[in-house]
Amino acid sequence: MTLRARLDALPRDTRDTLFLLAVVAWVIAPHASHLPWWTLGLALCLLVWRGLLAWRAQPLPGRWVMGALLLLAVGATWLTHHSLVGRDPGVTLVVLLLALKTLEMRARRDALVVFFLAFFTLLSHFFHSQSLPIAAALLIALLGLLTAVVNAHLPVGRPPLSASARIAAKLVLWGTPVMLVLFVLFPRMAPLWGLPGDDLAGRSGLSPDMTVGEVARLALDDSVALRVRFDAPQPPRSALYFRGPVLSVFDGRQWREAPRFNPDTWEADEQTAQLQVNGPAISYEATLEPHRRRWLLTLDAAETAPELPGQRARMTPQLQWLSQRPVTDVLRYRAQSHVDFQHGPLQARPSLAAYTVLPDGSDPRTVALAAQMRTNLGTAQRAGDAAAANAALVEAALARLRTGGYRYTLEPGVIAAHTADDFWFDSKQGFCEHIASAFVVLMRALDIPARIVTGYQGGEVNPVDGYWTVRNSDAHAWAEVWLAGRGWVRVDPTTAVAPGRTSELQRLAPPRGAFGQAMDSVIAPGLVQQLRAAWEAMNNGWNQWVLNYTQTRQSDLLRQLGLSSPSWQTLLQWLAGLAGVAALAVCAWLWRARRAPADGWQRLRRQAHARLQQAGLTLPAHAPPRTMASLASAQWGDDAAAIADWLLRLERQRYAGPAADAHPAQHLSELRREFKSLTWPRAGRPQDP
Template sequence: MNLAGRLARLPREARDTLFLLAVVACCIAPLAAHIPPWASAMAATLLAWRGWLAGSGRPLPARWIMAVLLVLAVLLTLVSHRTIVGRDAGVTLIVMLLALKTLELRARRDAMVVFFLGFFTLLANFFFSQSLPTAAAMLVALLGLLTALVNAHMPVGRPPLALAMRTAGRMALLGAPIMVLLFVLFPRMAPLWGMPADKPGARSGLSGQMRIGSMASLVLDDSVALRVRFDTPGGEPPPPGQLYFRGPVLTAFDGRDWFALSQPEAQAITWARPSPAQLRVQGPPLRYELTLEPHQRPWLLTLDAAKAAPALPPGQWAQMSPELQWNASRPVTGVLRYRAESHLRFTHGPLRRTPEMRAYVQLPAGLNPRTLALARQMQADRQLAGGGTQALVDAALQRLRSGGYHYTLDPGVYGDEHTADEFWFDRKEGFCEHIASAFVVLMRAMDVPARIVTGYQGGELNAIDGYWTVRQSDAHAWTEVWMEGRGWVRVDPTGAVSPGRIGQLQRLQARRGVFGTAVGAVVSPMLLQDLRAVWEAVNNGWNQWVLNYTQGRQLDLLRSLGLQSPGWQDLVRLMGLLVCAAAVIGLGWALWERRRQDPWQRLLQQARQRLARAGLPLPPHLPPRSMAAQARARLGPSAEDAAQWLLRLEQARYAPRPAAALPRLRRELARLRWPAAQSRGTDTP
């Protein structure tokens, strides 16, 4: 016998319990990545145990066993989180309580507790992710919980789950307009909106520290880092060579790792503080809207260079660092949308050399001796010495162009000390951080202030929604060199090795595995690319219209309705008016429907619904006499009063004055003792 046949032959209590356990598993499963492994394993074991008890008809565990399991769950939560307060610890406890409560399903009140714990667990998923897949999964779990809840209110007989599911779906559809209304108008006031994480973990490919060889692995991460929409005709971006989204600036170097001056590790390497940004811009600004994915850092990515602070949502503010990097007042823990404007023609930094510049020429002692010798050789060249810093930079770039150097994802493992020597003289190949690091070391060896800038370079247009998508695989490292009278000047040595990387946005592709090769042989790469574009456009729409529906957009809605200076009080008034209007419309529709429908047919429909709740669903075409016969045959003597009432209803239909008997029949229907009212002693979940 197949699985469907076995489920059909189970007693109703076992069937309903197994269905409820499946719904509970759907609510808990997405949380497995955010709770301790022991919690996931324990919850799965408890649910499987409860399912085995239901399927085999065995009794539930004793109270003392439940008490021991509860104490064990609390102790393990304390060990894992050092507390039982907070988001992570609280969610772990909720999952454990929900799983344990399924072992106490003895009466309907226990089922109700499971339902409400299930709803809370469902909402807890949004503490960790508010993405579109999470919302879709929770919608399925919500319909499952509603189905189980409706089914629990059909205690007699064996109503099919499909009937409860249809009722639950109809309830969800009727509640959808109210949900949309509350979403649009309910005031978004702190601290209701935005729950900070207890232990934020960085997701971004960028960091305040860069190890030589670490960025090459980011090309394997094709996830979205940010999306940009430019305020230009057709949404066209600037030339590809100017698509530099500025991130952390790295100055201190220990031979293997680069650090930002704000990092504690940098304090042991250099003593200087960065000089002020001193940004000077030319020409009109380029305006754009940027949607930044959460990366648990305060960094705000902007095109080089943004003079004015990005326009953040209410309650947040931004500040520029001395290295020309914008930082938010708090880490970016959710999808963040902001507007910014950048000047693509700019200069920054001091025009004359200052004592703070010593931090940008420091190198670890005793490392990269061949690079230092090359620097002395270049400085001794009279032709180069006469051309100043620009000539030295051009000579280094020419060496990269003509010296047999290669841009690659797999340059091999560099050593821990002489990384610049290995690049310039041995391997002659590397990814962007190898090239940038070796270039800065060479510049500093010639007493030229230089530093590394990390961020993203390039992007691709999604033709579906018109947004430019920048991925983690677009992470890039370039350099800035200080020149007398000009300040800091961007120099991207990767462009000298691989001009297509910067000018034509050509990316290195990682080698495909066996599975990727097989999929590429069966499915067209263009089809996969189109499907990805559609999915990312849909996901971006979710980010723009749902996750980023902020208080500012609410107030913009009120302004479009004619209010001059709207506030949250106006939102409450408008929401109240719309709710009252909806109630009046619903009342009017009910009255109209009541008058439109045949009163005799309405009484017959009410009787059919009562019989369905009693465990006797009947097709709508049966007349009252046939319904009475079915009730007597299947419900026994307890349905005699209902059968007699159905016969009187049929008699009234054919009486000389049928309307005169309907009020009496309506009163009898209200007082009638139906079989469902006599059989409510059975408690099933």
């Protein structure tokens, strides 16, 4: 006997229990990446145990066993989270209690408790992620739970699960308009509670420090970090530098941010960015993926603060914009930037000395190279033109990168203790962080103030929705040097090694393995790119219209619909009015339903009766199907053969006994579908001779 046949032969209680356990497992599954491994393992074991008990028709465990399992679940949760209160321990307990409750399902009341717990577990997924894939998975889980609920309320007979699933789908469809109205019109307000992020480690491809070799690993990550939609005009590709953390403290191998104002108290700085902009501003809308930091990625350089929903932003002296709170959800903001700008002091200050510091004994060969370069430019120095000398030294370092056989690669190999020496003299290869770090070390050895700026450079246009997509693989590091009379000047040494990195947005890619090459022969790379663009456009639409449906966006949408001042009082009035209209519509439908026959067979008979009368056939008010078939055949002869046959089968469906094997009764749904396809005579047609 096949597995399908064995499942069909199971008692209804066993079949329904196994289906509910499968749905519960699907509800729990998306928590796999957030819960401790033992939680999912224990929950899976409990569900499998309950399934085996149902399959073998064995009794459920007793009270002592359940008590021991409950103590085990609570104790393990306490040992793991050191608390029973909070998001993570709370979700852990809910998942375990849901799995434990399935071992107590002895009656429909117990099943209803499992349903409610499963619905609550369904909502807990949004604590961790509100992405489109999670929403799709939870929609499937919702349909499964509603199917189980509908099935539990059909106690008689053995209704097929497909029929319960159709009813559940209808319930979802009927509820969708209500959900859409509430989503659009319900007043958007700040959350009444907040959940602090447990892990503040950066996930966007950037961090407050940079160890040489780290960004090369992140270049393999193609996940989205930022989406940007530019208003006209759009900047050139080579100007797409999105500023992130600025690193100026160096210990010989690791770069870190300099101490700045306290973002928790939001105290003022003694220094400012001293930004001066030229030319027209570039307006754009950015959608930032959550990275659990305060960094706001803006195009260099934004003079005014980005427009954030419900909070304000602050610029650091290093020209970086920070939000008031960590970015824990998808954040959308508008900003204006100028690609032609100047910032920093124009004359030397004591504070600039911090940008020339190098650790004692660090990179001796690079220091010697700096001394040699200074000697070669002695004429300019003797002329007293220090600014021109420094500019010439910067250009000399870039020329060395262009002509010295240096290479841009994802695989720089093992890096020695003196990272700059290794790049300039030994390996002569590296990723953007190696090149930028070695360049800044050389500049500091030349007594030129310099620092590293990390962020993103470039991106690609999605042809479906027109958004620029900036990925973690676009993470980049460049340098800034201070020159008298010009302030801080951006210098991208990677461009000197690989000009296509910024001008043509050429990205390095890891070598494709055997599987990737085999897939290229099956699926065209162009098709894969099109599917990827379509998916990302869909995901971006979800972010823009669902996750970022803020109060401002709601107001803009309602103004487009004709509401001039959509305050929250107006929205509540509209909701009350729509609720009243919906209540009247339901009352009218119920009144009409009371007049119509409740029996589906009777409704179908009345419809056939009405169609025959419209065709000109005189019928008694309560004529049975057999009488209608006889009169139709007498009126139209063979032209009504299909109608007469259908009427006889309708009567057989109602009155045929189990012994009528020669003409088995059809399901009412099949007769209803055939009724829609019948060809009915037109009124006034004479009887055939």
